[in-house]
Amino acid sequence: MLVRFGFVAMSVLLENASPSRTMTYTNFSKLTDREGALLRLVRIAQENLQHTQRLLSHCKYSDIHLYRLTSKLIPLATHDALADWDPYAMLADDFAAVGAYVRESGIRVSFHPDHFTVFSTPRPEVLRNSIKDLRHHVRMFELMGLDERATCNIHVGGTYGDKETAGRRFLSQFGALEPRIVRRMTLENDDKTFTAAETLAISREAGVPMVLDIHHHAVNNPAGIAPESLWDGIQRTWADFGWNGLRRDGAEGGAELRGASSGGAWSDGVLPPKIHVSTPKSATDPRGHADHVAMEPLLSFLRAIAGSTPAVDVMIEAKRKDEALFRLMDDLRAAAEAGAADIRIMDGASVEIG
DNA sequence: ACCTGTCAAGTCTGG
């Protein structure tokens, strides 16, 4: 089983490369020249996109095949007070350049809209903002010219004291999204509300792939289910509804999208399942993310699924970002050298297990 | 150079 590692948003090793510089609305409103202020926002976004490209270059030269884009590329992009502002046209070239680099380097990219995007909500204005937020993310993918293997990952959301009702409300509100958005979505199990088993059931009904977060599962698993026992079902969500499924069903644009990509995992027609991994910060804060990732629990999970899984992509969600990724690779290399015959180092950020 | 309170946004808990 091929295992590829990636990291989230920013690097702790690259200097002055923040992809998420911002301007707060409070500060924006202090500026008297609105035109000038909007131009400032565009300038910040351009800088964020240039830094994103440096981060992608860092990935490419470190063999990192997986990267999560920050949701904060354009400051105040979906703010209500800026509803009449269209930043996309002015940034089209910058997004196109990033997208071209992504396609050429074959890096698998995603977004993870933050916890304000929640489709289980009973509140109309929260739903409205959630839709707006997803449209914004998909718009950025489209400006980058990336096909539907570039996905947005969200959680099911809050339960409001009645998980059953909240789950049904999620399905009806999420299901009302435009197909072009739904086709780019994945759902992740939560560390407090919807468990992995519940998220899997909802993912199947919604017709989208599921991302398994093994740390969230460890801290939100009241039924005590072993994660590998859910794996067949999770893996099937990628085969049934994901990129492969789209193509098998002959969904619109499939053939055309295939030709638009090149290199590595982008060209072989396979989108491996994705999992998230992090390590509890401490016994008192088990849900928090530690600086680095402990190899052992991850390795035993990977060994458990290796027999039934050709490839899996692992997103590292550690506080020390890319440094944690490299340290984990060091640990895997050391384990292989110490005699673990089922671990083979493939390159700077991937291993073969089993 | 470094520190602290604040930031556009949501939900949950406890009072």
Add this chain to the structure above:
DNA sequence: CCAGACTTGACAGGT
């Protein structure tokens, strides 16, 4: 019904 916690990176304003 409302305040505070939760959580993340970065700004803003202070020393």
